[in-house]
Amino acid sequence: MVDDQALKEWFCREVLPLERSLLAFIRRNWRDAADVVDLRQDIYERVLLGARHGLPAQAGQFVYTVARNHLINRAKRARIVSFDVVVDLDAVSGNDVLDPERHLLAREELRRIQLGLEQLPPRCREVVLLRKIRGLSTRQTADELGIGIDTVEKQMTLGMRALANFMLGGSAKVQRSRVPGMLARRPAR
Amino acid sequence: MTRSQDIEAKAAEWLLRREQPLWSQADQAALDRWLDESMSHKAAFWRLEHTWQMADRIGALSARDIAPGPRRAGLPLRWWYAGALAASLLLAIAFIGLHSGPTSSPPPTADTFDTGIGGHRIVPLADGSRIELNTATNLRTLISNKRRDVWLDRGEAFFAVAHIEGSAFIVHAGPRLITVVGTQFSVRRDDDKVTVAVVQGRVRVEDTTPGASSGSITVTPGDVAIGLGSSMMVVSKPVAAVEDKLTWRDGRLVFDGTTLAEVADDFNRYNRQQLLISDPSVAAIRISGTFKASNVDAFVRLLKEAYGLKVELTADGKLKIST
Numbered sequence: 001m002v003d004d005q006a007l008k009e010w011f012c013r014e015v016l017p018l019e020r021s022l023l024a025f026i027r028r029n030w031r032d033a034a035d036v037v038d039l040r041q042d043i044y045e046r047v048l049l050g051a052r053h054g055l056p057a058q059a060g061q062f063v064y065t066v067a068r069n070h071l072i073n074r075a076k077r078a079r080i081v082s083f084d085v086v087v088d089l090d091a092v093s094g095n096d097v098l099d100p101e102r103h104l105l106a107r108e109e110l111r112r113i114q115l116g117l118e119q120l121p122p123r124c125r126e127v128v129l130l131r132k133i134r135g136l137s138t139r140q141t142a143d144e145l146g147i148g149i150d151t152v153e154k155q156m157t158l159g160m161r162a163l164a165n166f167m168l169g170g171s172a173k174v175q176r177s178r179v180p181g182m183l184a185r186r187p188a189r
Numbered sequence: 190m191t192r193s194q195d196i197e198a199k200a201a202e203w204l205l206r207r208e209q210p211l212w213s214q215a216d217q218a219a220l221d222r223w224l225d226e227s228m229s230h231k232a233a234f235w236r237l238e239h240t241w242q243m244a245d246r247i248g249a250l251s252a253r254d255i256a257p258g259p260r261r262a263g264l265p266l267r268w269w270y271a272g273a274l275a276a277s278l279l280l281a282i283a284f285i286g287l288h289s290g291p292t293s294s295p296p297p298t299a300d301t302f303d304t305g306i307g308g309h310r311i312v313p314l315a316d317g318s319r320i321e322l323n324t325a326t327n328l329r330t331l332i333s334n335k336r337r338d339v340w341l342d343r344g345e346a347f348f349a350v351a352h353i354e355g356s357a358f359i360v361h362a363g364p365r366l367i368t369v370v371g372t373q374f375s376v377r378r379d380d381d382k383v384t385v386a387v388v389q390g391r392v393r394v395e396d397t398t399p400g401a402s403s404g405s406i407t408v409t410p411g412d413v414a415i416g417l418g419s420s421m422m423v424v425s426k427p428v429a430a431v432e433d434k435l436t437w438r439d440g441r442l443v444f445d446g447t448t449l450a451e452v453a454d455d456f457n458r459y460n461r462q463q464l465l466i467s468d469p470s471v472a473a474i475r476i477s478g479t480f481k482a483s484n485v486d487a488f489v490r491l492l493k494e495a496y497g498l499k500v501e502l503t504a505d506g507k508l509k510i511s512t
Contacts, residue, residue: 004231007231008231008235011232011235011236012235012236012239016236016239016240037193037194038191038192038193038194040193041192041193041196041197041229041232041233042193042229044229044232044233044236045227045228045229045232047232048228048231048232049228052228109243109246110246110247113243113244113246113247114247116244117244117247128244129247131208132244132245132247133247137208137209137210138205138209139209139210153202153205156201156205157198157201157202157204157205158201160201160204160205160237160240160241161197161198161201161237163240163241163244164236164237164239164240164241167240167243167244168236168240
């Protein structure tokens with residue numbers, strides 16, 4: 001068994017840089033765009049479950065195989081998805097690999113972080129900057145801005161998630177809840 | 190189907206809570222339990238943690254931008270980016286020489302960087318190297334094409350040195366001089382005592398104090414060289430133990446069977462609220478765990494609750510720990 005620390009390092013170093021390419025693969029092969037994030041998360045879970053028994057030598061190949069199998073299984077189980085999706089997927093080469101994002105130079109990485117921050121809504125950006133630049137706690141941020149702690153927490157968690165999406169996948173769309181304190185629920189298909 | 194969104198939101202909440210001052214061992218245990226519930230939780234948490242830590246860079250740069258501290262005259266801002274850039278492309282071979290230093294006082298043109306008690310600051314240098322200043326640290330830098338000099342006047346710093354052919358990187362720590370080609374290591378100075386811990390690369394430590402007879406010592410990752418007066422000692426530790434010594438870089442102190450006396454000394458380096466331990470039997474208590482360096486209160490509470498120790502405020506405002 002691979003211990004958690006090694007698994008985490010491998011995941012951050014080898015798997016996360018594949019995210020952009022993985023998302024593109026899912027989008028190409030799955031019709032309902034609303035499922036993409038869930039599929040990505042399921043694939044990560046399966047990748048980690050598999051890698052726990054021994055870190056794969058080729059992360060790109062491994063993640064691709066897991067992703068492809070998962071999409072095929074999901075398509076087969078979801079009766080509503082028309083059968084041609086499965087056929088398409090079967091036709092997709094099983095020996096392909098996902099490409100890791102070219103290793104970003106620190107300057108580019110920094111630029112991307114800045115871009116990600118710029119795309120956050122103003123209040124959200126403000127709380128993230130207070131945390132990252134001045135190191136303020138949630139309580140101090142709330143005092144500084146004269147807003148409630150729960151608002152700070154909400155904005156900060158939204159910011160964290162949007163930044164992750166932007167830095168790994170290229171889109172900093174903030175996932176907003178429709179009901180305060182609850183996550184947006186899509187109507188069941 | 191928003192299961193993954195739920196998990197991600199939960200992961201973000203944990204990550205945020207972990208950064209707060211009141212984070213306790215019990216909280217950590219609860220987080221560990223949540224992570225162990227499902228690999229999906231781990232995936233979401235590690236992913237957010239990874240990018241959230243990457244975003245710390247913005248803090249370093251902007252703080253440098255915003256802070257009224259010294260600025261290299263005429264150096265355009267993009268050099269800071271270039272600095273951060275090259276710092277991530279570190280190479281691994283180094284030579285450290287500890288020499289005598291009456292000649293090592295910096296010219297007046299050197300830039301000054303410092304931190305107060307509990308401070309932490311990342312300084313990207315124009316050559317692509319990076320220096321992280323720990324609590325209560327003063328240092329000065331002078332960077333040119335041919336030579337890079339840093340004077341550590343007080344405190345502790347972690348150096349990530351960019352390899353530049355033909356350009357030495359020299360750390361002056363009191364009477365000692367440390368010459369580097371490219372590596373990652375930390376130097377801590379407590380008056381005359383200089384501690385060099387190497388994380389990456391190979392380092393040669395040399396004492397050339399006049400009259401010193403000791404030769405050079407090779408220090409590899411996991412080694413900690415301690416120089417005091419004219420003597421020099423190298424302690425080999427697991428690399429993980431050396432890395433534990435560097436957890437100040439993310440604001441944490443990690444102890445593994447460390448005596449309470451040493452732990453208190455460490456907390457005292459980071460906080461104005463000083464701890465006082467006079468009873469030797471209390472000083473000898475062994476502590477293990479990870480603590481936020483700035484959170485003395487949580488640590489003191491732990492001593493009270495988990496170890497049943499007494500804490501009282503002395504007349505001069507210190508927290509006295511006793512049985």
